Amino acid sequence: MALDKPYKDIPGTTIFDADQSRLGYHLNQFCMSLMKAANRERFKADERAYLDEWPMTEDQKLAVLARDLNRCIALGGNIYFLAKIGATDGKSFQQMAGSMTGMSEDEYRDMMIKGGRSAEGNRYIGEDGDAQPQHQPQGQAGRKKD
Amino acid sequence: MAKISASVYTSHVPAIGAAIDLGKTADPYWVPLFKGYEPSKEWMEANRPDVIFLVYNDHATAFSLEMIPTFAIGCAAEFQPADEGWGPRPVPVVKGHPELAAHIAQSVIQDDFDLTIVNKMDVDHGLTVPLNLLCGSPQEWPCPVIPFAVNVVQYPVPSGRRCYNLGKAIRKAVESFDKPLKVQIWGTGGMSHQLQGPRAGLINREWDNAWLDKLIADPEGAAAVPHIDYVREAGSEGIELVMWLIARGAMDDVAGGPAPKVAHRFYHVPASNTGVGHLILENQ
Numbered sequence: 001m002a003l004d005k006p007y008k009d010i011p012g013t014t015i016f017d018a019d020q021s022r023l024g025y026h027l028n029q030f031c032m033s034l035m036k037a038a039n040r041e042r043f044k045a046d047e048r049a050y051l052d053e054w055p056m057t058e059d060q061k062l063a064v065l066a067r068d069l070n071r072c073i074a075l076g077g078n079i080y081f082l083a084k085i086g087a088t089d090g091k092s093f094q095q096m097a098g099s100m101t102g103m104s105e106d107e108y109r110d111m112m113i114k115g116g117r118s119a120e121g122n123r124y125i126g127e128d129g130d131a132q133p134q135h136q137p138q139g140q141a142g143r144k145k146d
Numbered sequence: 147m148a149k150i151s152a153s154v155y156t157s158h159v160p161a162i163g164a165a166i167d168l169g170k171t172a173d174p175y176w177v178p179l180f181k182g183y184e185p186s187k188e189w190m191e192a193n194r195p196d197v198i199f200l201v202y203n204d205h206a207t208a209f210s211l212e213m214i215p216t217f218a219i220g221c222a223a224e225f226q227p228a229d230e231g232w233g234p235r236p237v238p239v240v241k242g243h244p245e246l247a248a249h250i251a252q253s254v255i256q257d258d259f260d261l262t263i264v265n266k267m268d269v270d271h272g273l274t275v276p277l278n279l280l281c282g283s284p285q286e287w288p289c290p291v292i293p294f295a296v297n298v299v300q301y302p303v304p305s306g307r308r309c310y311n312l313g314k315a316i317r318k319a320v321e322s323f324d325k326p327l328k329v330q331i332w333g334t335g336g337m338s339h340q341l342q343g344p345r346a347g348l349i350n351r352e353w354d355n356a357w358l359d360k361l362i363a364d365p366e367g368a369a370a371v372p373h374i375d376y377v378r379e380a381g382s383e384g385i386e387l388v389m390w391l392i393a394r395g396a397m398d399d400v401a402g403g404p405a406p407k408v409a410h411r412f413y414h415v416p417a418s419n420t421g422v423g424h425l426i427l428e429n430q
Contacts, residue, residue: 073343112349
């Protein structure tokens with residue numbers, strides 16, 4: 001019998017549950033290795049070679065190389081682990097979180113200063129809030145698309 | 147006998163730690179936040195505990211995916227500030243209270259909560275940022291601290307109900323310790339925030355404040371809030387709020403005593419990605 005996962009109907013949100021954790025084990029453990037300064041140096045010197053030391057999928061490696069955090073999360077990554085890549089790159093949590101919305105750093109920061117993203121329209125898939133699939137990417141990047 | 151004198155609740159945003167470490171607390175962005183904790187520091191001076199039992203979560207720092215304990219109690223004599231990837235925070239070593247920690251572990255496990263006993267662990271911003279907010283930046287922390295780490299990273303995390311009941315068991319454990327210690331219990335993390343996906347940046351000021359009201363006046367009701375409500379209304383990382391229920395469940399009124407006094411309440415948006423909430427409740 002399938003387990004109850006009531007959180008699957010929230011837009012723009014991936015819950016890091018036991019199944020995601022299983023998919024992302026090596027990806028997240030690679031991230032964890034970046035907590036050591038010597039490993040950060042080796043990764044920065046040759047990212048691809050460092051990634052090839054880990055039994056990650058090719059898709060996971062490409063997502064890391066592209067710093068595509070949404071893709072990393074879809075492939076089992078968790079933000080607290082992925083944050084180690086951000087730390088290696090000198091990025092803050094706000095820069096990392098913002099990168100997943102498509103907004104520029106300034107746009108995301110302004111949204112937060114104005115009180116953050118509203119839950120209105122963003123509680124269930126199928127509503128019309130700014131986090132819904134039909135409104136990606138957000139900010140200037142999305143307006144250019146039209 | 148030991149006694150829980152008060153409970154303290156606060157968010158533990160890493161950017162707050164960075165603002166302190168980089169000397170940015172006087173920047174216009176940060177002034178309103180730190181102003182909200184000025185009364186808390188004064189309160190802390192006037193109500194110095196002997197021990198702080200500090201409920202927080204590890205953010206992929208001490209615990210990787212190799213092991214994911216749901217509840218872990220730090221029983222060591224000291225805990226080093228962790229290198230989370232940006233270098234260790236320049237804060238004092240955290241001194242533990244192995245005797246009380248071992249006593250609580252023994253009592254709470256016998257009360258059917260399966261704690262993991264941890265004798266070696268570095269502590270991250272989840273633990274050190276709340277200490278800074280309440281104690282400032284001293285050469286040494288004002289008292290020993292028992293770190294109590296809760297898994298809120300890999301879902302499913304413990305339910306609010308289970309956390310609340312665990313708080314009751316911790317209260318019972320503290321009160322059976324045979325030394326006259328004044329113990330504070332802190333619940334940290336939250337409030338609304340989401341750090342991932344296109345919904346990143348979600349903040350829900352109304353929900354956060356309604357939840358604070360409920361935590362104060364109707365803790366049973368707050369404990370009954372299901373996981374999905376936190377995720378939907380307060381963002382995927384808003385689920386950290388279940389940790390506040392451990393502290394709330396340890397208060398006197400839950401065991402039939404008088405309602406606590408609200409010594410301080412503060413709410414501010416934003417600190418980086420997060421709605422910051424803070425409460426101090428005193429047992430009467």
